[in-house]
Amino acid sequence: QKEVEQDPGPLSVPEGAIVSLNCTYSNSAFQYFMWYRQYSRKGPELLMYTYSSGNKEDGRFTAQVDKSSKYISLFIRDSQPSDSATYLCAMTYYSSASKIIFGSGTRLSIRP
Amino acid sequence: DADVTQTPRNRITKTGKRIMLECSQTKGHDRMYWYRQDPGLGLRLIYYSFDVKDINKGEISDGYSVSRQAQAKFSLSLESAIPNQTALYFCATSEGAETDTQYFGPGTRLTVL
Secondary structure, three states, X not given: OOOEEEOOOOEEEEOOOOEEEEEEEOOOOOOEEEEEEEOOOOOOEEEEEEEOOEEEEEOOEEEXXXXXXXXXXXXXXXXXXXXXXXXXXXXXXXXXXXOOEEOOOEEEEEEO | OOOEEEEOOEEEEOOOOOEEEEEEEOOOOOEEXXXXXXXXXXXXXXXXXXXXXXXXXXOOOOOEXXXXXXXXXXXXXXXXXXXXXXXXXEEEEEOOOOOOOOEEOOOEEEEEO
């Protein structure tokens, strides 16, 4: 079983819709949860991160962490065609030797 | 200029050839990583280095080797390329803070025939 599971999609929604992207994980030691966005033919870039459980909002994006369920989500409000990309969840626990574990990514397409 | 650069951006080679992918960074980070990305498998860690004298294997290091020539340079070599090493390869850096945010290069698309 993978440490981090993510539905690969593809997910296609109309412009203006609310998008929900999700990941589940198995390692309860994870403390930091991130979402990376990857445009076609580009490297991933950090979109948001949260520490422990709770919500974090940044503009049209909201990241949500439920540690009791080992479940994280990214919500995109008023989705735009420019949001079309692959979204990768990632997580880690802080230590001198820790590494980030990435989900496999969900491909999202926003239809104009 | 980009903070993390990779060369070449695209490479087609034949089975058995030796290939080197290079990564340079201007972010001043000590930590550098090599990942490969395959459809449906996401990013998988090949090797990582937390400083110039520190090299560690990732989850899929077989068939690969690395060299950390300086803080800013980290190279990945395929000693004898095989077709299942066809993938998108990314270099990344991080500063080792709590979130360890990774900054990725633009990637190298490698095809082994």
